[in-house]
Amino acid sequence: MTDNKAFQAWVGTLPADKLKPKKVRKNIELSLWERVYLIEVLRGLAITSRHFFGNLVGFVVPPKGKKRKIPTVYYPEEKAVMPPAYRGRPTLVANADGTERCVACGLCEKICPAFAISIVGDERQDGSRYPGSYTLDLSRCVFCGYCEEVCPKEAIVMSEEYEGLCTTRRGDMLYTKEQLLKPVDQLQKRIDYVRRIYAKCNY
Amino acid sequence: MVSLNSYLILGALLFSIGAIGVFTRRNALIIYMCIELMLNAVNLTFVAFSKYLGNMDGHIFVFMIMTVAAAEAAVGLAIIIALFRNKETVNVDAINLMKG
């Protein structure tokens, strides 16, 4: 491919000297001792053994304010504290009386890049709209947060929830409205956060 | 005690089996192996004699034979590889470069 003559001729004309490299880090030369493998091997062993013994001792004598030196989180027993920005499973916000805030405007359905949301709108007797059915296909949801971002009613937010989402049947991932609804006081933190970051002052 | 004759008969048996292999097989590699077998049979008789004569010269012979076998194996296998490259076969009947 590359060995035609035109190419070779052209390669010679390239302005290699004009490129002026800013900083050249020399391809490292090894001294004789480093060439003999042994020194570097021992140095490597020293580093890994330092980690080994440090961690071994770290179990017995943990550093201050910590249980152990190792950064491992013992997951089911210990849980990381999620930052407010974290986008977990989308949830519908339920008012204090248990009714949903959603008015089935369909914006989230429209914006969802994965088409994970499907809404069937309905009307209450007083004329207000509500979602007759609101289905979220968690098996498609990519947790992008667009639904929360476009919702004009603070009706859908990304909760902190990430546990218990795994299933052994794919059908179980189809969340209905009842499963999605969460009382507002549990989600207040996130709602406040959403209000703050999408507030006018941020624009 | 085992008599010397038993060792010798065993050696002879192995030698003949090796010889049969050399005569009848056409695969150069197996022929080599049969030759190795024959050498081993000879080794056995040497060691047996040396024990029964109470003289260790036989061991030296075995030592030398092993050296020769190693050398033979190296060169022989190299020849086989070279032949296989050219002829794509290790059948000795197909190898008749020397026939002119």
Next chain:
Amino acid sequence: MIADLTETIVKILFIFSINVGFYAPILGWVERKQSALMQDRVGANRANIFNFKIIGLFHPIADAVKVLTKEDFIPEGADKFFHTLAPFLSLTPAIVTFAVIPFGGAYELWGHPVKLVIADLNVGMLFIFAFASLSTYGVVLGGWSSNNNWSLLGGLRASAQMLSYEVAMGLTLIGVFMVYGSLRLTDIGMIQENFFRWGIFMQPLGFVLFFTCAIAENKRAPFDQPEAESELVAGYFTEYSSMKFVMFWMGEFLEIVTISGIVTTLFFGAWHLPFVTDQMLVSFFAGAGPNGAALLAMLVNVVVFFAKVSFFIWLMMTIRWTLPRFRYDQVMRLGWKMLLPLALINIFITGIVLLV
């Protein structure tokens, strides 16, 4: 006769149980746990029986039982006989080799002389060599009989590598034999009663060379080209599953133990504590009566020996998890162009020193 037989059987049982019963399963755990700690992780710790977890020691049991109940697979077009034979061939030498490694001194128990070694051969080291060279077959046959290109490449690499490093290893040990004047491992052990005659002081270069060659013989990283995961999937045992796959593994682990045993015997004073002779031990325990003293001294010997072995196992594991692996041609170059000449130089220097 009966006493001899009992003695041998007891010793065999002891070594067998310590190797197959203790080291083989525990090394799987050690490897995981040690690598985990080196890598700032915790490692397996959740398998529990009745809520006892004991730092993950149940995990090897779980592994073993699971592997036993896994489907045993023989690939299509493979040579069934050799495919089944290969794991055994790679496991046996590793177990057998320990027979000639002494793990304690010679004592007298109830008027019967007892040497803490299963078979005290006068060609002990050659015996080890012989069986080490036989372990090649398991690998080569495993690679060949799997009817898989990756396995075949792994088998080819393994055979060439093991053959090459055997040469260097043999030459390295010649220096050791020259120093000690014996091939019998118990003799070598006895000589090292004197701390200043430990192999590490008399053959420092020999130790480094031997250790390197031994790791290469065992196909452990950084010499694990035959099973290099990123190149050859799993190398020669790609097509193995279930128990046979674990036998390859066990073979590898037992070889680690054996190598550590050999290194301890040849270079690190065998069963001796520095500056402590067996006589001193016996006289130290003299209060326990002659037999009791001998038994206690034996116990100390065995503990010291296996402590040293464990240290080398630790060292080998650390090396395995620290270093990147060589490229295949670099392995060969290292073996033939570096270790072999160095081994020859070592012999030469040793010879001169001995003569002068």
Next chain:
Amino acid sequence: MGITTAFSTEEPLGGSVVLTKLEAAINWSRKYSFFLYPFATACCAMEFMAVGGPRYDLDRFGAALPRFSPRQADLLMVVGTITHKQAPILVKVYNQMTEPKWVMAFGVCAVSGGFYDNYATVQGIDTLIPVDVYIPGCPPRPEMVLDGLMKLQEKVTKEKWSDWPRGPAPVKMKC
């Protein structure tokens, strides 16, 4: 060796106490000894690294030994999008695995195709091979993966002899 098939013939005895105990013991061992086959294709591989990494450490569950030979693996982790071009290979790998084997769909792309609902991607690997546990998320948090693994462990605990062998994938493909 070959015990899986041997036991399945003894199914009529399945109710006996000894067998149940044995079954429980074996399931216990299986659940703490998953050897993974990471079929890592896409973005989720990044989180897979993190799960295996020091912070979350999959090894704690005894599932740390990635075996790149399907013969030795128990748990096929399909980590990432499977395209139509990739599909035959996935099926091949699944068929190459030895019984008992489990499959974990890691991330929405593997679960359902995710938001790549187009000409190129497979809409969920369960159209190809049986899946034992689904993990949503794009990519899932490491905690979700560990959750999924624990769910799988739970599932394994309840398994019976008759569940194995499972056989090749139901889909036939030109490979």
Next chain:
Amino acid sequence: MQLLMFYLLGFGAVISALLLVTNKRPVAAAMSLITVMLCLAGLYVLLDAHLIAALQIIVYAGAIMVLFLFVIMLLNIEEKSGRLSNRKIALQFVGILVVGATLIAVAGLIKISPAQVTDGFGTTEAVGKMLFTDFLLPFEIASILLLAAIVGAVILAKRRIDD
């Protein structure tokens, strides 16, 4: 005990040798040859030749046969024409006749009672001493032979550059 071992090993050796000659697959043939060698090593131990026994395993089984296996695997040779022609079967018969003749000759002619084995018979030390005193010249010649073999093998197996 010794007799039993002899028959066991001898029988094993003969059977394996027969397998070697009759086996179609080179790998199986090589493996049976290795078995022969292991049996022979056992016999050497019976004959008090410990060093030779160890060397037998190290050199033959450990090195030469691995080399054979390596080449077999490298070339992946399968024997295509397995059937023997009539001429070859005739040859086989000649071979078997030779066997019979040898057997008779050997069994009839030789009668030696075992000599008293001295201490240190067959040890490394003894063999080494002989090798470096009485047999120094052959030893050196052997080393030259090996060197020549190495050079020859390298040159033969090296690929021509213009290939």
Next chain:
Amino acid sequence: MSTNVTLDKLSRQFPRSVVETHTHRGDATAIVRKDEILAICRFLRDDPELAYDFMMDLTAVDYLGKEPRFEVVYHLYSLSKNQRVRIKARVPEADCTIDSIVSIWVAADWFEREVFDLYGIIFNGHPNLKRLLLYEGFEGHPLRKDYPLKKRQPLIGPLN
């Protein structure tokens, strides 16, 4: 405006081939006839004042409903002059071919294969014009606007 140098020079050199030039948001663009694309590219690379040594990107756009339907877009970059230029060659659906520029920039090899794969534009003189991203046996070219988004090919894929 240094980019205009390129465009000027190009239209002077190939007055017949350069159909149109413009600069939109700093991106210099030249629309050229597809027949002379090889000569144009060679000129752009070899002319010492231009020296477009990088072929950064090669793609195609499908303007369904317009004629000519396709545009093959080349993005070039000159390392020494630190400038970019976009060359567009229009390819009608009826004659869906254009000359390959692999002989000028090796980098074009896979880019052209990709365009062939996804748009079905044939590059004359390409050494190995085969499908790159999709599998052999895929029918149609998915990035054409008339290819439905969800039309799956049951050839080797799953049975859905």
Next chain:
Amino acid sequence: MTDSAKNLHTEQMVINMGPSHPVTHGTVKFTVTLDGETIDDLKVDIGYLHRGFEKMCENGTWEQVMPYTDRLNYVSPLINNVGYALAVEKLFGVQAPERCQYIRVIISEMARICDHFTNIAAGAMEVGAMTVFLYFVEARDLLWDLLEELCGARVTANYVRFGGVKNDLPEGFGAKTAQAFETCRKLWVDVDKLLTKNRIFIDRMRDVGTMPAQEAIAHGFTGPCLRASGVPYDVRKAQPYLVYDQMDFEVPVGETGDNFDRYLVRMEEINQSMRIVEQALARIPRGPINLDMPALRWQSKDDTYNRIEALIFHFKTVTEGVKPPAGEIYSAVEGANGELGFYLVSDGSGKPVKCRVRPPCFPLTAAMPRMMRGRLIADIVPTFDMINMIGGECDR
């Protein structure tokens, strides 16, 4: 496998590496013709992760493309975010406010660090140094924690918006970053000691996969791989975007263009990127993080809750998408692998006519046969790692 077994009779052996081979990251297939262990010929087959990115973009609104860009180079998704947003802004002809630009620089560089961490880690793992892999994964996790706190997700952040970013830096971000960087530097030093002078590693990497500068240019190399060949081309320096012209950093350049140089360049770039992040954090000005341009993005919550016109407008932009003026632009940023270019064509509607990504690792992967011919099979491993082929980006 079986059909290639037949070829064993000749001396050449054809081996299929991948796509589920450990070294190929699941997304590429090498058909290697081996002569012993030497590679006679190597064919690269990609497309195993072709997910129809462009087709999906053409069927979604301009905003909906953003999550897809996350998954292009999934090792450094934020750079893709930034690159796409910059491209759309160029189409609009606007520029984000200064604070936003600083934030974008910070996240880009963090993503770059993560990318190089991952790359070196994976490279080391595949030449056998498992421990290095886990050290860098540990370091990367620290950075991901920061990014999660900022963006809300560890990998696929979907953080950048047209004319701005989604949200401001959280409280104490600078201090946390400093803390994380401290640990990262420690681990960096460890890895440096473990690898850089280790002869085994050098032997594996040096003089393998060499690309001389001219050929690298001809093959369209960009990014660390090109710089390793000695060409100091960096979009951040050549055509500075955002506020890179105000940052003090150096472009590390290699000499020979072999894998070892690529490794060194990446290691050095980690340092430089850390410097950039620290500078940016120190200098970041106060001010808005978004452009006050309603046409450019969705309305703020305040407006949608309270103002009916804003709500109507919001509905309009969400359902139809923002509408950049008709035209076409090409905008390049320095991705972790090289020049990440976006070529966008708009016809004035809410959906892109064409959303093309110039994938930096695409030409790199294409050059694999050139780099590998005549080398050993084991050389594929470090070379393929060091060109850092990312399936999502290469196959899209």
